[in-house]
Amino acid sequence: MNNFLNSTSSVSEFVGASEIGDTIGMCIPSVDPLLLGQLSVQKQYSVIGVLSARTGAGPQIMAMDDAVKATNTEVLDIELPRDTKGGAGHGSLILIGGNDPSDVRQAIQVALDGLSKRFGDVYNSPAGHLELQFTASASGACHLAFGAPIGKAYGLICGAPSGIGVVMGDTAVKTASVDVLSFASPAHGTSFSNEGILHISGDSGAVRQAVIAGREVGLKLLAELGAEPVNDFPSYIK
Amino acid sequence: MNNFLNSTSSVSEFVGASEIGDTIGMCIPSVDPLLLGQLSVQKQYSVIGVLSARTGAGPQIMAMDDAVKATNTEVLDIELPRDTKGGAGHGSLILIGGNDPSDVRQAIQVALDGLSKRFGDVYNSPAGHLELQFTASASGACHLAFGAPIGKAYGLICGAPSGIGVVMGDTAVKTASVDVLSFASPAHGTSFSNEGILHISGDSGAVRQAVIAGREVGLKLLAELGAEPVNDFPSYIK
Amino acid sequence: MNNFLNSTSSVSEFVGASEIGDTIGMCIPSVDPLLLGQLSVQKQYSVIGVLSARTGAGPQIMAMDDAVKATNTEVLDIELPRDTKGGAGHGSLILIGGNDPSDVRQAIQVALDGLSKRFGDVYNSPAGHLELQFTASASGACHLAFGAPIGKAYGLICGAPSGIGVVMGDTAVKTASVDVLSFASPAHGTSFSNEGILHISGDSGAVRQAVIAGREVGLKLLAELGAEPVNDFPSYIK
Numbered sequence: 200m201n202n203f204l205n206s207t208s209s210v211s212e213f214v215g216a217s218e219i220g221d222t223i224g225m226c227i228p229s230v231d232p233l234l235l236g237q238l239s240v241q242k243q244y245s246v247i248g249v250l251s252a253r254t255g256a257g258p259q260i261m262a263m264d265d266a267v268k269a270t271n272t273e274v275l276d277i278e279l280p281r282d283t284k285g286g287a288g289h290g291s292l293i294l295i296g297g298n299d300p301s302d303v304r305q306a307i308q309v310a311l312d313g314l315s316k317r318f319g320d321v322y323n324s325p326a327g328h329l330e331l332q333f334t335a336s337a338s339g340a341c342h343l344a345f346g347a348p349i350g351k352a353y354g355l356i357c358g359a360p361s362g363i364g365v366v367m368g369d370t371a372v373k374t375a376s377v378d379v380l381s382f383a384s385p386a387h388g389t390s391f392s393n394e395g396i397l398h399i400s401g402d403s404g405a406v407r408q409a410v411i412a413g414r415e416v417g418l419k420l421l422a423e424l425g426a427e428p429v430n431d432f433p434s435y436i437k
Numbered sequence: 438m439n440n441f442l443n444s445t446s447s448v449s450e451f452v453g454a455s456e457i458g459d460t461i462g463m464c465i466p467s468v469d470p471l472l473l474g475q476l477s478v479q480k481q482y483s484v485i486g487v488l489s490a491r492t493g494a495g496p497q498i499m500a501m502d503d504a505v506k507a508t509n510t511e512v513l514d515i516e517l518p519r520d521t522k523g524g525a526g527h528g529s530l531i532l533i534g535g536n537d538p539s540d541v542r543q544a545i546q547v548a549l550d551g552l553s554k555r556f557g558d559v560y561n562s563p564a565g566h567l568e569l570q571f572t573a574s575a576s577g578a579c580h581l582a583f584g585a586p587i588g589k590a591y592g593l594i595c596g597a598p599s600g601i602g603v604v605m606g607d608t609a610v611k612t613a614s615v616d617v618l619s620f621a622s623p624a625h626g627t628s629f630s631n632e633g634i635l636h637i638s639g640d641s642g643a644v645r646q647a648v649i650a651g652r653e654v655g656l657k658l659l660a661e662l663g664a665e666p667v668n669d670f671p672s673y674i675k
Numbered sequence: 676m677n678n679f680l681n682s683t684s685s686v687s688e689f690v691g692a693s694e695i696g697d698t699i700g701m702c703i704p705s706v707d708p709l710l711l712g713q714l715s716v717q718k719q720y721s722v723i724g725v726l727s728a729r730t731g732a733g734p735q736i737m738a739m740d741d742a743v744k745a746t747n748t749e750v751l752d753i754e755l756p757r758d759t760k761g762g763a764g765h766g767s768l769i770l771i772g773g774n775d776p777s778d779v780r781q782a783i784q785v786a787l788d789g790l791s792k793r794f795g796d797v798y799n800s801p802a803g804h805l806e807l808q809f810t811a812s813a814s815g816a817c818h819l820a821f822g823a824p825i826g827k828a829y830g831l832i833c834g835a836p837s838g839i840g841v842v843m844g845d846t847a848v849k850t851a852s853v854d855v856l857s858f859a860s861p862a863h864g865t866s867f868s869n870e871g872i873l874h875i876s877g878d879s880g881a882v883r884q885a886v887i888a889g890r891e892v893g894l895k896l897l898a899e900l901g902a903e904p905v906n907d908f909p910s911y912i913k
Contacts, residue, residue: 360489363461365530365532384476385519416450
């Protein structure tokens with residue numbers, strides 16, 4: 200996979216793009232008030248950062264979670280299109296705000312740089328996919344998107360088709376003592392994606408253990424649909 | 438098409454899988470209360486069966502309707518992801534409950550075994566698809582998913598792109614005297630699928646006649662978009 | 676691309692079909708009241724026209740906007756499935772009504788004939804698409820679908836993945852003095868499509884100028900995701 204991050208663009212708003220998930224990052228240094236009034240943002244910043252992808256919501260949200268921790272920016276809006284170019288999951292639209300364009304551009308760049316890590320535990324097969332995410336300390340993106348308590352460990356356990364996520368979630372919560380934030384399914388908490396997604400919080404070691412247990416059973420179940428699931432980047436949850 | 442039903446899995450929850458619609462069946466013998474509290478189930482069973490598919494909602498729902506009639510189980514939840522792997526329709530997530538794991542596993546197995554029959558009147562072309570379903574006596578799955586009166590004949594008449602379903606539905610209700618339960622369309626009663634779906638009930642002969650009339654006009658209309666629609670399994674509605 | 680408009684069909688409701696967007700046009704001369712009662716139409720016409728497509732909502736809506744202006748018909752319902760056969764956008768279902776079948780058939784035919792023009796500013800790449808639309812005088816279809824004031828100029832500026840539409844929209848409103856009707860995004864005003872869509876109204880010259888400015892920046896941004904976007908038909912907005 201190629202990364203187009205070093206492309207030179209004649210569009211001043213362009214920050215970078217990546218083949219990973221068809222993800223593009225942009226920054227509007229002074230957003231027009233007529234447009235801002237129509238966006239679903241809770242706070243009014245004049246500098247708006249945009250991270251937008253065809254494939255992947257969890258990876259981009261986690262990468263942005265890492266990015267806002269590292270920069271002077273704030274997550275304003277996270278929306279989940281039903282996309283993945285014919286796959287079972289979501290794309291993503293993430294808007295962030297800041298007071299300085301250089302801060303916002305930096306945050307977008309950090310998020311783009313983090314995509315390969317955050318796709319490390321995304322496993323695809325022709326029949327579906329799995330996604331696992333973990334952070335020892337959730338920040339604004341995980342909070343806004345998934346209701347994760349800020350500063351606590353957070354884990355995401357996702358399987359598609361969605362029934363696989365049900366069994367993965369059951370296995371996860373039986374493995375370690377964690378707080379269940381929610382379980383998202385095609386009709387509840389997703390944009391009609393074919394995913395079952397458990398969101399958990401709690402002690403860092405327990406969350407990690409639960410995520411790993413969910414992954415193990417998910418890989419076996421998805422393989423029953425005909426082919427071994429594979430990840431495009433090295434797994435980061437160990 | 439191959440059927441993976443005889444696969445031996447190291448996951449105890451696994452019941453079976455089928456290449457038909459990428460459908461997987463599982464059974465959780467004792468669901469964790471933390472997960473159960475987050476599922477959208479109306480009754481609290483500790484044994485949960487899961488039927489989950491990338492492609493097809495009607496066929497899996499009808500197969501499960503047949504299965505709960507034949508076993509000591511109950512349908513708890515039916516959710517319709519917007520899926521079909523780039524096609525115009527839905528996938529499915531069906532949860533059932535029971536008091537005995539062997540009952541639930543049997544129901545999931547019966548549903549998997551019934552898929553080839555229930556895909557018999559699914560017709561695909563590059564431009565869209567048609568689906569017809571009929572039962573002489575609706576049970577819990579048809580009731581929960583489509584509002585079908587239990588014990589009465591039920592019919593489903595679906596066309597995609599959705600406008601074809603409108604004309605199929607009009608033809609069907611003009612053909613025989615049936616009760617119209619509802620008409621689902623992209624913005625009403627579907628998960629934004631590109632389908633027009635008439636749900637009918639009533640006298641068994643009339644419902645069957647209406648379904649067959651809808652099929653006839655649907656096949657002709659979908660063929661106008663460039664290729665004859667074909668079914669992968671023998672038609673069962675005669 | 677071929678156009679199947681001259682096909683002879685044995686289905687009396689059939690008006691025409693086009694390979695463009697997999698679009699089919701039909702007319703029900705006397706709709707069954709049982710079906711009509713289930714359709715989401717505001718007025719009760721007995722003659723119903725249907726335009727239905729797998730790919731494209733804007734083009735079909737604009738083509739129908741032109742068609743109702745030219746015929747004695749009225750737009751009754753516009754629904755947007757999440758479709759495009761694996762792409763990032765919508766398909767469409769449009770219902771129109773009239774008092775005379777020949778009027779309704781004519782309107783459907785005019786809309787089918789207008790598709791190639793209205794796809795002229797749809798630009799596709801493997802990573803996404805852009806859509807631009809313009810009319811000097813909006814009619815019933817633009818009004819119902821997008822809230823466009825009837826008789827005034829209307830413009831649509833759309834980018835996918837959706838973040839591209841955000842920057843296109845910002846550029847557009849900075850270019851010319853226009854009224855912003857709304858901004859649609861994956862979670863607001865779309866059917867979970869991966870599009871950012873600005874709807875504008877106002878002075879004809881200003882709306883056109885804003886649309887062209889949005890197109891210019893959109894083409895450059897989408898190209899950053901790896902390939903130049905291309906249109907299948909000649910651009911009509913100049």
